Amino acid sequence: MTADQYADRRVQGLSLRDLPKISLHDHLDGGVRPATILELAAETGVPTPANEVRQLRRWFAEQADSGSLTEYLKTFDLVTAVMQTEEALTRIAREYVVDLARDGVIYGEVRxxxxxxxxxxxxxxxxxxxxxxxxxxxxxxADAAGDSIRVAQLLSAMRHNDRAREVAELAVAFRERGVVAFDIAGPEDGFPASQHRETFDYLAAEFFPVTVHAGEAAGPASIRSALVDGRALRLGHGVRIAEDLQIIEQEGDEVQVQFGDLARWVRDREIPLELSPSSNLQTGAIARWGDELADHPFDLLYQLGFSVTVNTDNRTMSGTTLTRELGLLVDAFDYDLDDLETFQFNAASAAFLPVEEREELVEMIAEGFER
Incomplete structure (x- = not known):
């Protein structure tokens, strides 16, 4: 089902779209409206693989379903090409926030x-x-339209480049002007967090929060580096932490699991996992477990007590919304409203905000789900 088809999806009588949601892992260049891409490309002379919105959406979908993170990332070449002026960045950021608000998001972090x-x-x-x-x-x-939302910036450095320290200093400089955390992104395999240890040392000395893309295109060793070298407070995706779990026995819904030291640390310390179901399937991050959403280890991690959160990653590439991602999980694992509320509580608690503001988000979520 498409995002539009899931817009009217209801669970226990309540609209998924209207439920208050928290978005922690959503890329700005991954959420640009296709119509905006075409308009900006026409203005700047950037060639596009299609000249009509529906065709461009189809192109993104075909490219994203490659099963490879490397191929998936190539779609961003087109998008970033039209995001090179102040006017374009401002427009795209404005539309991004409005689109989140229409999806029922009350707090988002745009990376x-x-x-x-x-x-x-x-x-x-x-x-x-x-x-x-x-x-x-x-x-x-959004506020004028009756949709209250707050969005903060999360600055990413490209892990295969050499500007991580510069971007980290930029993030710290803007900590009172909308930036709440630092991230490293880009090709994960072969570029562990340890390569930027000096930058993470600087951020730790500044008491500046960090999340790291890890456990998507690489396994437990990458996650370990994110935690040890990067001092990550959250894991960007982190889905492959499930590789550090050994299923000893499974009978029906009962599963006996042996934890590796890394998985136990992540679970016991309640380090949030920024899981993105559709994206994880498209990039091959869950290939070890299967090729259907029902094969995603999301439910295993949830049942074992990991701090799981639900995210879109790249709404344009995956043709998705947070409402759709929740609907897909309901379809795959038969979740009810209590489960969906737990995911939002986990995300609110993981937000890079002062504790008082996180508690306010928790209250807003509880009130919204009660209604």
Whole structure:
């Protein structure tokens, strides 16, 4: 089912779209409206693989369903090409916030890599300023439409480049101007967090929060590096932590599991997993377990007590929304409202916000689910 088809999905009589949600792992360049891509491409002379919105959506879907993170990431070449001016960044950020609000998101963290938006002459700081303006415009527009939302920036450095320290310093400089955390993204396999240990040392000294893409295209060793070298407070995806679990016996719904030291640490310390079901399937992150969403170890991790959260990763590439991701999980694992509420509580508790503000989000979620 498409995102539009899931927009009207109900669980126990309540609309999934109307339920209050938290979005922790959603890329700005992965959520650009196809119509906006075509308009900006026409203005700047960027070639596109299609000239009509429906055709462009189909192209993204075909590319994203490759089963390879490397191939999946190639779709971003087109998108970033039209995101090289202040005007474009501001527009895209504004539309991004409005789209989240329409999906029932009350708090979101948008991650993006400023270093990928400089070919038009912008500085890193100018790019961040442009996105922040768009976020604030989007919040105002959503509020005027009756949808209250707050969105914060999460700055990513590309792990295969050499600008991590520069982006980290930028993030710290903007900590009072909309930036709440730092991330490393890009090709995970072969580029562990340990390669940026000095940058993570700096961030730790500044008491600045970190999440790291790990456990998507690489396994437990990458997760270990994210935690030990990166001091990650959350794991970007982290789905392959399930490789550190050994199923001893399974009978019906009862599963006996032996934990590896890494998996036990992540579970016992309640380190949040930023799981993205559709994306994890498309990039091959769950290939070890199967090729259907029902094969995703999401439910195993949830039943074992891991702090699982539900995310979209890249809404345009995956043709999805947070509402759709929740609906897919309901279909795959027969979850009810209590389960969906737990996922939102986990996300609210994991947000890179002061504890008082996280508690407010928890209250908003509880009230929304009660209604």
């Amino acid at each position: 993006w890599a400023p270093e990928q938006h400089l070919t038009g002459g912008l500085t890193l700081a100018q790019a961040v300023d442009a996105v922040q303006r768009g976020i604030e415009q989007g919040e105002d527009e």
